[in-house]
Amino acid sequence: MYRPPQRIKYKPDAGRSPSASEARAALLFSPISYGNMHLEQRTWVPAMVPWRASEDGSVTDDILDWYERMARGKPGALVVEATGIRDIPSGPLLRVGDDRYIPGLKDLADVVHKASEGQTKLFIQIIDFLAIRRRVERGTFINRFLDITEQHRQRLGGVGPGVDDVREKLMALTDDELRAVLTQREYESLSMGFRERVTDVHLSHIRELPNVLPDLFAMAAGRAQKAGLDGIELHYAHAYTMASFLSARNSRTDGYGGSQMDRLRLPLEVFRRVRGVVGDDYVLGCRYLGDECIDAGSGVEDAKFFGVEFARAGMDFLSVSRGGKFEDAAQPKTGSAAYPYTGPSGYECMPSYISDEQGPFGRNFNTVAAIREAVRAAGFETPIVVAGGIHGFEQAEAALGSGVADIIGAARQSLADPDWFLKLRLGRGNEVRVCEYTNSCEGLDQKHKQVTCRLWDRGGLDEPGVKLSKDGRRRLVAPSWKRQ
Ligand SMILES: Cc1cc2nc3c(=O)[nH]c(=O)nc-3n(C[C@H](O)[C@H](O)[C@H](O)COP(=O)(O)O)c2cc1C
Ligand code: SF4
Numbered sequence: 001m002y003r004p005p006q007r008i009k010y011k012p013d014a015g016r017s018p019s020a021s022e023a024r025a026a027l028l029f030s031p032i033s034y035g036n037m038h039l040e041q042r043t044w045v046p047a048m049v050p051w052r053a054s055e056d057g058s059v060t061d062d063i064l065d066w067y068e069r070m071a072r073g074k075p076g077a078l079v080v081e082a083t084g085i086r087d088i089p090s091g092p093l094l095r096v097g098d099d100r101y102i103p104g105l106k107d108l109a110d111v112v113h114k115a116s117e118g119q120t121k122l123f124i125q126i127i128d129f130l131a132i133r134r135r136v137e138r139g140t141f142i143n144r145f146l147d148i149t150e151q152h153r154q155r156l157g158g159v160g161p162g163v164d165d166v167r168e169k170l171m172a173l174t175d176d177e178l179r180a181v182l183t184q185r186e187y188e189s190l191s192m193g194f195r196e197r198v199t200d201v202h203l204s205h206i207r208e209l210p211n212v213l214p215d216l217f218a219m220a221a222g223r224a225q226k227a228g229l230d231g232i233e234l235h236y237a238h239a240y241t242m243a244s245f246l247s248a249r250n251s252r253t254d255g256y257g258g259s260q261m262d263r264l265r266l267p268l269e270v271f272r273r274v275r276g277v278v279g280d281d282y283v284l285g286c287r288y289l290g291d292e293c294i295d296a297g298s299g300v301e302d303a304k305f306f307g308v309e310f311a312r313a314g315m316d317f318l319s320v321s322r323g324g325k326f327e328d329a330a331q332p333k334t335g336s337a338a339y340p341y342t343g344p345s346g347y348e349c350m351p352s353y354i355s356d357e358q359g360p361f362g363r364n365f366n367t368v369a370a371i372r373e374a375v376r377a378a379g380f381e382t383p384i385v386v387a388g389g390i391h392g393f394e395q396a397e398a399a400l401g402s403g404v405a406d407i408i409g410a411a412r413q414s415l416a417d418p419d420w421f422l423k424l425r426l427g428r429g430n431e432v433r434v435c436e437y438t439n440s441c442e443g444l445d446q447k448h449k450q451v452t453c454r455l456w457d458r459g460g461l462d463e464p465g466v467k468l469s470k471d472g473r474r475r476l477v478a479p480s481w482k483r484q
Contacts (some may be wrong), residue, residue: 001439001446002330002347004356007097008223012353012361013435014392027400028393028408029425030333032076034383035281035316039076040119040402043421044409046319046387047125047287048452049081049093051444052476056094057084059104062450062476064111065467067122069477071115073418076407079233079319080124082240085220091448096126096220105227113228124224125385127235127285128213128242130206132326134337138178138198142170146186155181177436192331192338198244199251209241210256210266214273221284222277223415231283231316232274236267238324238349239340243289246299246306249327260305263298267306285317286310290367293323293345300367304374311380318375319409320368323348339446350412351389353437360437361389362399369404385409391435393424395427415441416453419481431481452476 023029052062054272070078084090087097095101105124112122136145148163152170159169170178179187189195189207200209221232236242245248245266250257256266265288275284288310290303328343341349351360367408368386377383387409390396396408413420416435422431433455440454452474460466460479 001341001351001390001443002342002343002353003354004347006356008355008357008359010353010355010359010361010437012391012434014429014432014434015394015407017393017424017432018427020425020427023393023425025428026397028421032383033322033408034381035314036281037051037316037383039407041076041421041425042073042407043409044077044385044387044410045075045414045418046318046321046385047081047235048415048451049445051090051092051448052450053094054164055089055092057090057097057109058092058101059094060469063094063104064107065477067108068111068115069238070414070418070431071112071120071122071219072481073414073420073422074116074119075414075421076119077121077123078116080108080353081120082125082127082235083220083224085126085128085216087390090129096124097216099223100229105224105229107113109230110226110350113245121230121283123231123233123283123285124223124229125233125235126217126220127240128216129240129275130198130244131194132196132198132337133189133194135191135332135334137334138190139171141190142167142296145189146170146182152181179244187275192329193336195326195338198241199249199257201252201254204224207254209385210243210254210269213241213266214270217270218273218277221274224245225278225282231285231320232278233317234267234274234284234286236286237288237319237321239326242267242270243292246288246298246302247292248302249294249296257422260302262308264306268309268313269317273308274312283316285315285319286477287319287321289322289324290320290364291322291372292325293348294325294327296329299346300370303367303371306370307375307384309373311378311382315382317383317385317407318371319387320350320364320371320405321387322364322367324350341442341446349388350439350442351437352439352442359389361391362395364388365399365404369397370400372403372405383407385396387411393419393429410455412437412439412441415451416455416478418478433478450474450476453478 082093270376323345325345330342386405387406391413417433
């Protein structure tokens with residue numbers, strides 16, 4: 001996990017909490033309506049993968065418990081974790097790539113609507129991602145995965161005729177010598193594990209992405225709508241396929257890469273196809289990056305342009321994240337796959353309490369404010385969601401009041417205390433369990449372990465009815481709020 005070299009430690013301070021009457025007059029708890037989206041309040045729990053789906057991607061009792069617990073805090077919107085649009089094995093990540101997922105998602109929608117007494121809108125984040133492989137031993141890479149080419153022969157010089165002769169010689173090289181013989185991409189696959197990119201157009205399934213993705217997204221969205229979800233968040237952020245199309249690093253020459261307009265083409269085509277299936281009166285927006293935070297990646301000027309075009313196309317909301325890319329991820333251990341939140345851009349996505357002069361709280365504010373200003377200047381009122389280190393009422397209220405955003409997203413704070421918005425609203429902010437931004441939850445996510453918060457386990461683990469994680473040491477959901 002990356003930490004800025006300054007290593008300045010910050011202690012979250014939730015600041016002053018409102019009284020109940022002050023909360024009633026607060027922007028944070030005022031409703032918002034735009035397009036098809038009507039929220040009771042401007043509080044939003046962004047997508048978080050809890051690693052609780054079944055191996056075939058279905059909703060489980062643990063998933064229902066997780067979202068039921070979140071919904072008891074009655075946020076304006078709750079976004080279901082990144083859910084795969086394809087029907088392909090992807091471990092315990094939710095999927096919506098087939099009609100057989102509809103009944104489970106229907107249970108999920110029912111549970112959330114009931115627990116929130118109808119006050120929370122349940123959206124689902126739908127995602128496509130490309131293949132990534134674990135990093136393998138050098139010998140395994142050279143002998144099993146490396147395609148021997150003429151270039152290897154030339155760079156090695158004087159090698160026997162068979163491919164095994166080439167492999168044998170490669171095996172005998174030092175790391176530096178090997179690096180000089182392999183292409184940059186081959187060396188990256190050796191040191192980081194192989195990872196597909198949207199620019200790998202020599203692979204037919206990558207070349208064809210613009211032809212297949214609009215329908216895959218549209219069918220997935222149609223299923224979620226059928227299941228009773230209240231809206232769709234297209235996942236155009238972080239390290240995944242659609243964000244890679246938007247990226248300034250996308251150099252495809254088939255009309256889907258290069259200029260800003262061409263990089264935007266597939267995301268807009270996906271949006272229009274989804275809109276065609278879910279209809280004009282259903283909530284449809286996206287999550288995308290205000291800044292990729294990597295060398296030669298898209299920055300805020302790109303994000304302003306994309307935001308205006310998304311608004312023009314008719315999105316009902318724009319949720320803005322930052323960073324979270326593979327390009328600067330830390331080298332995984334042999335046997336593990338790269339994780340996009342381990343490098344500097346990953347830090348920007350989920351900043352921890354060890355930070356730089358800017359600090360971890362509200363790191364995305366300036367970028368989101370600039371995007372919102374551009375969207376407004378173009379004449380659109382599309383609501384903008386901000387997230388990143390938000391954990392206090394005054395901080396949230398100031399962001400809304402100063403025009404940074406229209407809706408406050410809080411992921412880790414809502415994980416630490418799913419009731420926190422409700423506590424603030426009821427004038428009981430002093431009872432909020434404040435997130436410490438230690439990122440223990442993110443560490444669990446990285447290891448594909450059931451995500452929990454370290455603050456949940458300060459006692460009462462042996463109380464009746466408490467469900468524990470597979471290792472038997474952690475609560476699976478936040479403790480109940482014992483209201484007096
Ligand atoms: C355990 C965990 C899982 C996450 N999963 C997702 C996800 O599925 N989709 C997504 O867009 N962001 C995901 N995120 C990022 C959060 O939505 C959010 O953008 C980030 O944590 C910063 O907001 P915060 O400071 O309020 O936590 C995840 C974050 C955590 C901690
Ligand atoms: S483990 Fe809990 S306290 Fe630590 S960052 Fe995650 S939500 Fe916050």
